[in-house]
Amino acid sequence: MPTPPKATPTVVSVSLAGYPRNYPIFIGAGLLAQLPDLLKTHVFNNTAVGKLVLVTDETVAGLYLSTIETALKSAEIKVETLIVPAGEMAKTADQLTRIYETCHAFGMTRRDAIVALGGGVVGDLAGYAAATYYRGCQFVQVPTTLLSQVDSSVGGKVAINFKDVKNAIGTFYQPQLVVADTACIETLPxxxxxxxxxxxxxxxxxxxxxxxxxxxxxxxxxxxxxxxxxxxxxxxxxxxxxxxxxxxxxxxxxxxxxxxxxxxxxxxxxxxxxxxxxxxxxxxxxxxxxxxxxxxxxxxxxxxxxxxxxxxxxxxxxxxxxxxxxxxxxxxxxxxxxxxxxxxxxxxxxxxxxxxxxxxxxxxxxxxxxxxxxxxxxxxxxxxxxxxxxxxxxx
Ligand SMILES: NC(=O)c1ccc[n+]([C@@H]2O[C@H](COP(=O)([O-])OP(=O)(O)OC[C@H]3O[C@@H](n4cnc5c(N)ncnc54)[C@H](O)[C@@H]3O)[C@@H](O)[C@H]2O)c1
CATH class of the missing domain: 1.20.1090.10 (Dehydroquinate synthase-like - alpha domain)
Structure with missing residues (x-):
């Protein structure tokens, strides 16, 4: 089968004071297929490719996980996947611990990356894990809801809920890369x-x-x-x-x-x-x-x-x-x-x-x-x- 032509994404750059603080946001239909190339260029800087812990939720996993895992594995990127429940109740200390346990068992280092594939819930949860695991490892946002593509994946706010307080435990931690595949919005209710x-x-x-x-x-x-x-x-x-x-x-x-x-x-x-x-x-x-x-x-x-x-x-x-x-x-x-x-x-x-x-x-x-x-x-x-x-x- 012929390979489909690659989508030409729009790229928005986030520029922050300090070094190294700039990161690109890639926006376009079909970008999930380009994720391995984007990771190699923007996260691993074309040097030895590290490991990824991919965090996603049950709904998004059912829709997009196999495509992404196949693409990452064929690019010889080592991936471990963690699936959390869909919805706000996943922003808890228990789910955070599951991410740390996955990173630990996988032998992640600070140079490796946590990738959030999903809406704002997964982005906030996985982002907080990335901000704190070994005092901060690499972090990539792959937002799949409209809200997360325009808001929560950009700007570095990451958090979990605590007791009845939303986003009670959190910090600011910018990703190295944001990849917003606009085709994902077609499956959104x-x-x-x-x-x-x-x-x-x-x-x-x-x-x-x-x-x-x-x-x-x-x-x-x-x-x-x-x-x-x-x-x-x-x-x-x-x-x-x-x-x-x-x-x-x-x-x-x-x-x-x-x-x-x-x-x-x-x-x-x-x-x-x-x-x-x-x-x-x-x-x-x-x-x-x-x-x-x-x-x-x-x-x-x-x-x-x-x-x-x-x-x-x-x-x-x-x-x-x-x-x-x-x-x-x-x-x-x-x-x-x-x-x-x-x-x-x-x-x-x-x-x-x-x-x-x-x-x-x-x-x-x-x-x-x-x-x-x-x-x-x-x-x-x-x-x-x-x-x-x-x-x-x-x-
Ligand atoms: N960090 C920030 O700056 C910031 C900003 C705004 C909101 N937030 C946080 O974001 C969260 C809300 O984010 P949200 O609205 O993306 O909710 P969400 O992550 O719960 O996603 C909404 C639902 O859509 C499903 N879903 C995700 N992508 C899909 C797709 N492509 N097709 C079909 N279903 C899909 C999810 O499984 C979930 O059930 C809140 O926790 C909020 O606090 C954070």
Missing amino acids: ERERLAGLAEMIKYALIEQAAVGSTAPLNPETSFLAFYEQLGANWMTQLPTLIARCCQLKAAVVARDEQESAPANDSTGRVCLNLGHTFAHAYESALGYGVLLHGEAVAIGMMQAFWLSERLGLVEKSTSARIQRLLEAVSLFPMALPSIPNAMELVALMRKDKKVLKADSLRFILPQAPIGSLLVHDTVPVADVLAVLDQYHQAI
């Missing part, structure tokens, strides 16, 4: 896809803050205009959309790698939290796992625009424009199994980890020109309640 899309649209709504520029964006060439043009056909431009999100995240991470920018600097890593004060409150009020995180972010982004409109930070026409885009891609209105009590939501917002002063509220809000943001610590509760009511009336 529609609901997961839309949740990933919400996080992708967030990048269009923070574009100016993310590039750290004070000059307004060109409305014709903005990322937002691109989404509006695509509407429900957004999947046709997946590699381009993912690459733009990764460029924006890379720009933010390059400026504020460890979230140490001043608390009110809306161009720091905090800009990635647009809509998240609302989102976290809904996730918590409805019970974790009822809404996907991206679904909650879609609710939160719409509410953030309405709140900004009430506070005079954006025109009514701007929030109407965002509503039209979210409607076009089925992210508005978001059906809820039950409508949480508004005062309970506000109480949860006061406990958000971004809040600096006990019992206050902290929002990352859009302001004019579109794409720029304001960190707001003094929003009147009455305005928050009005926005919650507006959303609950609309659904």
